[in-house]
Amino acid sequence: KSTWELFSVWIPDPDEVWRSAEIIKDYKEGDKFLHLKLEDETACEYPVDQGSNQLPFLRNPDILVGENDLTALSHLHEPAVLHNLKVRFLESNHIYTYCGIVLVAINPYEQLPIYGQDVIYAYSGQNMGDMDPHIFAVAEEAYKQMARDEKNQSIIVSGESGAGKTVSAKYAMRFFASVGGSASETNIEEKVLASSPIMEAIGNAKTTRNDNSSRFGKYIQIGFDKRYHIIGANMRTYLLEKSRVVFQAEDERNYHVFYQLCASASLPEFKDLALNFFYTSLGGDTSIEGVDDADDFEKTRHAFTLLGVKESHHMSIFKIIASILHLGNVEIQSERDGDSCSILKQDEHLNHFCRLLGVEHSQMEHWLCHRKLVTTSETYVKTMSAQQVVNARNALAKHIYAQLFNWIVEHINKALHTTVKQHSFIGVLDIYGFETFEVNSFEQFCINYANEKLQQQFNSHVFKLEQEEYMKEKIPWTLIDFYDNQPCIDLIEAKLGILDLLDEECKVKENTDSFVQYSTKCCTLIAFIHLHVEYQCDGFLEKNRDTVYEEQINILKASKYQMVADLFHDEKDSVPATPTTKAASSKINIRSAKPAIKAANKEHKKTVGHQFRNSLQLLMETLNATTPHYVRCIKPNDEKLPFTFDPKRAVQQLRACGVLETIRISAAGYPSRWTYHDFFNRYRVLMKKREISKTDKKLICKTLLENLIKDPDKFQFGRTKIFFRAGQVAYLEKLRADKFRAATIMIQKTVRGWIQRVKYRRMRQAAVTIQRYTRGHLARRLTDHLRKTRAAIIFQKQYRMLRICRAYQKIRRATITIQAFTRGMFVRRIYHKILLEHKATIIQKYTRAWLVQKHFLRLRSAAVVIQCYFRRMKARQELKALKIEARSAEHLKRLNIGMENKVVQLQRKVDDQNKEYKLLNEQLSTLTSAYSTEMEKLKKEVERYQRNQGDGNQLVSLQEEIESLRQELGNAHSERKIREDAHTKEKDVLRKRVSYLEEENALLKQEKEELNNRILCQSEDEFAQNTIEENLLMKIKKELEEERSRYQNLVKEYSRLEQRYDNLRDEMTIIKQTPGHRRNPSNQSSLESDSNYPSFSTSEIGDTEDAIQQVEEAGLEKAAMDMTLFLKLQKRVRELEQERKKLQTQLEKREQESKKNQVIETKNEMDSDRDTDLAYSSLKESNINMHTNWPNSDKHVDPEDAIEAYHGVCQTNRLLEAQLQDQRREHEEEAEALKAQMEALREEMDKQQQAFFQTLQLSPEAQVEFGIQQEITRLTNENLDLKELLEKLEKNEKKLKKQLKIYMKKVQDFEATQATVQTERRHHELNRQVAVQRKEKDFQGMLEYYKEDEPLLIRNLITDLKPQTVSATLPCLSAYILYMCIRHADYINDDHKVHSLLTSTINGIKKVLNKHNDDFAMTSFWLANTSRLLHCLKQYSGDTGFMTQNTSKQNEHCLKNFDLTEYRQVLSDLSIQIYQQLIKIAEGMLQPMIVSAMLENESIQGLSGVKPMGYRKRSSSMADGENLYSLDTVVRQMNTFHSIMCDQGLDPEIIQQACKQLFYMVNAVTLNNLLLRKDVCSWSTGMQLRFNISQLEEWLRGKNLHQSGAAETMEPLIQAAQLLQLKKKTSEDAEAICSLCTSLTTQQIVKILNLYTPVNEFEERVTVAFIRNIQAHLQERNDPPQLLLDFKYMFPVVFPFNPSSITMDSIHIPASLNLEFLNKV
DSSP states (O other): OOOOTTOEEEEEETTTEEEEEEEOSOOOTTOSEEEEEETTSOEEEEEOOTTTOOOOEEOOOGGGTTOSBGGGOSSOSHHHHHHHHHHHHHTSOOOEEEETTEEEEEOOSSOOSOOSHHHHHHHTTOOTTTSOOOHHHHHHHHHHHHHHHOOOEEEEEEESTTSSHHHHHHHHHHHHHHHTOOSSSSOHHHHHHHHHHHHHHHHEEOOSSOTTEEOSEEEEEEEEOTTOOEEEEEEEEEOOOGGGGTOOOTTOOOBHHHHHHHHTTTSGGGGGGOOOOSTTSTTSOOOOTTOOHHHHHHHHHHHHHHTTOOHHHHHHHHHHHHHHHHHHTOOOEEOTTSSOEEOOTTOHHHHHHHHHHTOOHHHHHHHHHEEEEEOSSOEEEEEOOHHHHHHHHHHHHHHHHHHHHHHHHHHHHHHHOOSSOOOEEEEEEEOOOOOOOSSBOHHHHHHHHHHHHHHHHHHHHHHHHHHHHHHHTTOOOOOOOOOOOHHHHHHHHSTTSHHHHHHHHHTSSSOOHHHHHHHHHHHHHHHHHOTTOOBOOTTHHHHHHOOOOHHHHHHHHTOSSHHHHHHTSOSSOOSOOOOOOTTTTSHHHHHHTHHHHHHHHHHTTSOHHHHHHHHHHHHHHHHHTSEEEEEEEEOOOSSOOTTOOOHHHHHHHHHHHTHHHHHHHHHHSOOEEEEHHHHHHHHGGGSOHHHHTOSOHHHHHHHHHHHHOOOGGGEEEOSSEEEEOTTHHHHHHHHHHHHHHHHHHHHHHHHHHHHHHHHHHHHHHHHHHHHHHHHHHHHHHHHHHHHHHHHHHHHHHHHHHHHHHHHHHHHHHHHHHHHHHHHHHHHHHHHHHHHHHHHHHHHHHHHHHHHHHHHHHHHHHHHHHHHHHHHHHHHHHHHHHHHHHHHSHHHHHHHHSOHHHHHHHHHHHHHHHHHHHHHHHHHHHHHHHHHHHHHHHHHHHHHHHHHHHHHHTHHHHHHHHHHHHHHHHHHHHHHHHHHHHHHHHHHHHHHHHHHHHHHHHHHHHHHHHHHHHHHHHHHHHHHHHHHHHHHHHHHHHHHHHHHHHHHHHHHHHHHHHHHHHHHHHHHHHHHHTSSSOOOOHHHHHHHHHTTSSOOOOOSTTHHHHHHHHHHHHHHHHHHHHOHHHHHHHHHHHHHHHHHHHHHHHHHHHHHHHHHHHHHHHHHHHHHHHHTHHHHHHHHHHHHHHHTTTSTTTTSOOOHHHHHHHHHHHHHHHHHHHHHHHHHHHHHHHHHHHHHHHHHHHHHHHHHHHHHHHHHHHSOHHHHHHHHHHHHHHHHHHHHHHHHHHHHHHHHHHHHHHHHHHHHHHHHHHHHHHHHHHHHHHHHHHOSSOOOOOOOOOOOOSOEEOOGGGHHHHHIIIIISOOGGGGTTSOTTHHHHHHHHHHHHHHHTTOHHHHHHHHHHHHHHHHHHHHHTTTOHHHHHHHHHHHHHHHHHHHHTSOOGGGOTTOOHHHHTTSOSSOOOHHHHHHHHHHHHHHHHHHHHHHHHHHHHHHHIIIIISOSSTTOOOOOOOOHHHHHHOOGGGTTOOOHHHHHHHHHHHHHHHHHTTOOHHHHHHHHHHHHHHHHHHHHHHHHTOSTTOSHHHHHHHHHHHHHHHHHHHHTTOTTSSHHHHTHHHHHHHHHHHSOOSSHHHHHHHHHHOOSSOHHHHHHHHHHOOOSSTTSOOOOHHHHHHHHHHTTTOOOOSOOSOOTTOOOOOOOOOOOOOOOGGGOOOOGGGOOTTOEEO
16 A cells, blocks of 8 residues: 555545545555545545545456446445446446346336347346346346256345336246246246236336336246246235325325226226226326326236136226225215214215125215224214224225235236146245335335345345355355344344334224323334334324224125125135124124124234234245345436436445445455456466466466465465455556556557558659659640541541432432322322222122022021921821820730830830930931031032122123223323422422421431430439349349248248147047057957948049048048148049039939929829739739740649739839839930030021121121131130040049059959969979079169058168168169159059158158257258159159250150149158258257357457456356367368268258358357347457458358358358447547448447447447447438347248259169169069
8 A cells, every 4th residue: 555646546425426536646654635636637635534544445447347247346345336337327228237146227217129039039048147137147047047956046126116126027027938938828928927917007006206116015936847837826915005095195196007997987888987086186197108097907907808807807896996986085074063974865976886896875874984882791883083984984995905906916826826736936026125205104114124134135145155155166264244134123023022012002992192102212213223214103003903994894795796795705704794784773783793793803903014024924934945036126316317327326225225235245255256267368468488388277377476466365266266355356457458558569669660661662652653654644645636636637528428428318318209109199099999899899799699598598488387387297197196096905905915025115115215316416417417518509609609790790890991991091181280280389399398408407416416415314214224123123032032931931830730749649649548448459450341442433523532531541640641632632622612513403403303203103102002903903814814825824823922923023113114214314314405405506507697697798808707717716615625525534544544453453463362372283293493584674763662562661761761871872862762663653653652652751751850850960861862852753754844954864764644743842841841950950059159169269369358257257157168169169060061961962052051041040149149248349359250250251162152142141240340340439430330330230239339348458448429429320220129130030941953964774772771672673
């Protein structure tokens, strides 16, 4: 302390608490004053107390200011803490700071974007000291310790009202809900978050210090299962401020729920409540700026619904709340004597109160104004004064609200309760801090009592942690004195303490003089405990007793509403309350309820203080059984201004909340602690070269400290850390800065000399260059003048020649134009005359043709009429003869002659009908041919007629033509004269025109110049338009990428759901293992045997029925896996819809026919019953007549047998009749169809005739066009019909082929069995085996296998295959083998085999990937094979677009029969899923390395300097830094990924996309950590980042991946590194930053500038003004509000078509695959 010159100190200040000053004169022991200079350059003298020799606190070096942890400061004291918090809060806008184990949170009074889901993910899984201070870091530490140590945790949030306790607790719960989301579908985490708006509505209110102050304490336990998922929660509340219900101070409000209900009074369901009240207007203004009570009310109702509260309970809760408000509006009228009072009968508020709560009006009116006194012998009813009635009314209102509050809390706990066993929990305590008001009452006394208990627990915990740290590091431990507040707590809660005295005094019914003395004593005692708090003891007894009259409670217990009655029934009270009648005032009724009243009185002996002490004791036991984490909320100012810091208020809270006590305990020992590795890296600049060469870092550090610090008590060497006394780190920092300053001066001297030399050489070289260029310029100017003179002469010569040539050409063109127009006029006149004559000829021709045709039609219709009449006469004669024949008896006999003859006749009749049908068809064809021939004849006749007519009129036309020519000749002579006159006139006009044209030529030249200018403008416009088009193209590409990513996200979601389905199926199998009904093997086999013989049909629905049958047979498991089955079903839906419509029309026809048939059948049945006897008698007669002809005629025939035979014959008869009717119906349908065809043909003939007549009336050109159109329409219709027919035939052909294959397979199986039998027989006969040599044939690139070998193929080729097995073979060999098997199935046209093989392949690949979901090599192997199989299916599909690069040999290997487009889509989706899994595995392996390699490891040795660390960093620091990852580790891992993908034949485009995705993840994780860590935002980190990024870019170039776009994804990180290195002082620097950092958002730039921290003394901090300047420059940007990058974002992957040059016949199958059962074809 001998010399203090140039040191900065802190001196007390009445306004700012502490003020900084610099010592300007050396101080020596014994001096009375310290000479200082303040920050405003004013000098002052600070007196030094000679007795204690107490000097002012030293200030920390600027490099340590703004640290994340206050314990990292070298000088630990109150002004250092206050200054550090102020700098972080005002300059960097950091509201969180660590102070050892405490998180200090300052309320910013502004919404900050630091609580999003991306920030939660960034803090999840991180060590607490690795990231910037945050409430999420504390929550993550609690969650991690719970999982690691399996011990329950607590987060204790405390602070003054308005400091932000509720918000901090809410964000902590949000973190747990996001990180430990429930594994089931119960959404417990949503319910936990939903409880917040309810509790805020019923427990929070506006106070003078806070717009949303919690007026109760709560402890929420969030329960977790063994997998640390949220399973439930429980809430405990403490000391609700009931007095606020009936009284609010000025500028304060009642609880929010009252105002929310009043704001929603206009809703229809609340019309009955009549809301306008006294209790809500005591504090004056009832509105809060920026708060919409109606909107909050909707959120509260939604939260009730989410927590499962019934709608009826909703209304009951709101009715009770409204009734409390109505109770406050009840008017009390005092009587004259003053000892009694009354309520008006017409008081509407009392009426509303009784109606809403369902109680009797008269009783409530009576007991509000009266009370009863119970003595040992009698009970009296006594009136009350007006003030007593008001007090009783208010007490009742408070009690109702308290009971409702407890009921809501109980129901929230029921909703959050779970039946699953709780493994562990994390508790969040949102408790009130020390409260000091102008008037402090009983509530403030209890609140501060609770804080004394919590402060005692906090002090003991901090002391315990410090002791553990020293013991672990084996540092000598000396006891540290700390403030123990146990005497204060004993004074409150011990025997005969304040609470016990209050309880004793509450037993006295009336306040006596002794209580007044006690009140004075109580006030004095409490003032002694809290020197800064004084309590007003008036009302202590009333609030502690919390008296509510039992009569009023009993009335509420008798409410007709169940919920209201339940609120006031104690659970322990088993005796139900007796319902009171209208005569409740009578003594008899009161005495009958006496036992119930006594039981209630016993319960009410527990005072508020007693209950609060018990609940607080239970809370302390819970907290002591958990690991606590502390959050201290600080209120920066009382005006609620954003980012405004009041040092007085801050210091007051820091002293009260224990932060400074933590600092004092830490400063009493060794507050500064360094690991040997970090100390070596930071201070090796102070070491000598020969010391650094040693390998033992501990020994180097010890040697350095012993040389630098002579006092051994100033430091201690621990096991892994070095411990320093306060101020020693500042001394070391000063030595380090001096060393750096000396080195900097040396570097500057050398560099400045070099710069001046370079400047001189540059100036000399510049002068020589200027002279050279000047001389050259003069020579070039002379040459240019000579060249321009010669060019001007040439231009004049050419211009004169061109002008004369143009004049000649103009005159020549005018002459030619006049001649052309004249000749054209003459020719047009001749043409018009010929055209008129031709039209007259055509009119005559068509008129004559129409007359002849009309005559012909009349004759033909007459012939048709005559034929019809003749045929009708013949038909009537035949009908008459048939009727006579039918009536004759012979006819009936013939009908009854033997049934065999009848059958033969029926058969003949059917044959005749068939012949008739054929004849009709032939007649139809002959008619059509006759029609066509007749049409041709008619055409020929028309042409002949036209020719004849033309020959007859030829002579007349020639004569007429001669006359017309003569007339034209005369006209021509007259016109010639007219033309000559006109020519002379036009010649004059042309001369004038020439002169006019010359003038116009001059104008045209001017226009030409204007046009040239316009062309230039247009070219610029076109350029702008091209840029717009390019932008549109980019936009379209971007939309395509978004669509692709959306699709791939759907594929990812599908795979997730598929995995979830598998998990559910596994659970189902576990459930099925429980005892119950199981299908035995016999049932199973019988069910399976039913489907052995498939049914064949030629209908179009067959395919769909087969598909459905496959679903039923394969079961749910296979159906879920089979993609194509669903595709086929979707395809068939539309066809079935069309079939349904057709079948519906057929059904209607059948119903009509069935009605007719029923009538006919009823008649037939009656006829058959009537004719039975006649038939039997006729049968007898026939038997008698014909018995001689029968072979067994001599045998006796039994009548019964004859009757049975007769019935049999009748049945056959009926069957034959039914068949006959069916045939008749079919014949009728065929006849109707033929008639319809005939009618259609007739209509067509009529149309054709009409068209023919129309064509005859048209001109020849129109006839040709019309005929062509008709022919085109006919051909298109025929083509459509033929296409439909072809499609039907193809479908039938496919089905027949399918049947044929099955039959062929059966035949082959049968032949195979026969062959085996024959070989077995021959085996015994042959004694010598003969080998049959197979002729060698060319391999066609197909592999054959039997259906039963398919599972073996999948197992050997997919399921059990390891990539190492085929590492030395052709890449993607499995894909080629699978395609050759598919090709053979296509070759034999077996669609079932193709379908089965592809489905099994896809399911097998999925199974392998699920099994090896963390194996990069296996995933890469199957991504390569799946994409190659997809390429093969495209390359050999037969589509010309995919065959452009195929050889002729490869074209022979194309698929012939099947189109596998749908399977290609399924394989494409599978490839996307495999790619996403590959990226997920690679990211999981890379992510732990990124932060360490990119930000923490020293790629450039000695560049980064480690700053002093605090308590948080101590626990997470690794010993000697051995386990840190380096950039070489990341590069080696990337090399491994790249070599695996290349060796397994993955497409280069996919490798590029994978590398791009991984580089994006590296960029996102690194940048996110940079944005959340203050310790890495420095110039040296920027240099390290630039070097690391350049190494990664070099790796990309070395692997030829620089065109993949991976380097572009690192652009934000590159710009962040440049931002850390750029100058940050002037406005020019701000403009440079804004123009450079285009890939960073405004929020990210500002965040990095706020976090920027100098590591060395020669670096400067970024000023607040510079940051404001940057924000002003970036205002116009429309950046997204998101701060962090989404490191989980995945670019959409594209699989470009990549054909293979390998032919299938050149592939060799190794024996190691065990595929001997595959036969080469």
